[in-house]
Amino acid sequence: ILNVEQSPQSLHVQEGDSTNFTCSFPSSNFYALHWYRWETAKSPEALFVMTLNGDEKKKGRISATLNTKEGYSYLYIKGSQPEDSATYLCAFLQGAQKLVFGQGTRLTINP
Amino acid sequence: DAGVIQSPRHEVTEMGQEVTLRCKPISGHNSLFWYRQTMMRGLELLIYFNNNVPIDDSGMPEDRFSAKMPNASFSTLKIQPSEPRDSAVYFCASSSRVQPQHFGDGTRLSIL
Numbered sequence: 001i002l003n004v005e006q007s008p009q010s011l012h013v014q015e016g017d018s019t020n021f022t023c024s025f026p027s028s029n030f031y032a033l034h035w036y037r038w039e040t041a042k043s044p045e046a047l048f049v050m051t052l053n054g055d056e057k058k059k060g061r062i063s064a065t066l067n068t069k070e071g072y073s074y075l076y077i078k079g080s081q082p083e084d085s086a087t088y089l090c091a092f093l094q095g096a097q098k099l100v101f102g103q104g105t106r107l108t109i110n111p
Numbered sequence: 112d113a114g115v116i117q118s119p120r121h122e123v124t125e126m127g128q129e130v131t132l133r134c135k136p137i138s139g140h141n142s143l144f145w146y147r148q149t150m151m152r153g154l155e156l157l158i159y160f161n162n163n164v165p166i167d168d169s170g171m172p173e174d175r176f177s178a179k180m181p182n183a184s185f186s187t188l189k190i191q192p193s194e195p196r197d198s199a200v201y202f203c204a205s206s207s208r209v210q211p212q213h214f215g216d217g218t219r220l221s222i223l
Binding site for chain 2: 034036042043044045046049089097098099100101102103104
């Protein structure tokens with residue numbers, strides 16, 4: 001059974017603070033790791049696709065790192081804003097196209 | 112680009128009825144995915160197609176569920192007969208090769 005674990009499950013952060021959370025995945029047969037942002041009542045939107053060990057991707061105040069040897073990825077948000085409140089999903093690409101999603105980290109930014 | 116289009120957005124029906132969910136993927140995407148979101152299990156893959164061919168249906172809960180993709184621009188997910196435990200949000204997504212998946216707005220299904 002392929003397990004993609006995210007921690008913490010939920011997180012409350014004060015506006016302006018920086019935060020990060022973790023995605024753990026199998027370190028063997030790695031193809032890619034995806035990060036998605038999922039706002040309430042909307043659909044998941046892709047943030048990053050990471051494929052190489054040591055990859056670091058950035059989109060505005062959000063960045064992610066990847067360690068395929070040990071099987072983890074971190075997502076960082078710098079200077080959190082209320083609009084960052086969402087569930088952040090990571091997904092491990094198993095085989096050519098099948099994504100296995102973690103349960104997500106639900107982030108709430110308190111004004 | 113209109114994105115992935117799902118219909119209906121909401122469906123409420125009585126148990127035992129047949130339910131058909133529809134999806135139009137983004138033009139040019141060769142892979143289509145059906146997911147179900149529940150509180151207990153999160154986002155789980157039901158089935159996916161590559162070039163209109165079902166590749167992996169191991170996530171389909173049971174024989175009451177079936178999915179088809181008759182052409183590159185249309186797919187259906189059918190539940191017959193429906194049961195209350197099928198109530199969930201069903202998402203369709205499409206992608207091209209290993210690019211990120213683009214999700215539709217989902218169908219919120221309630222079986223009474």
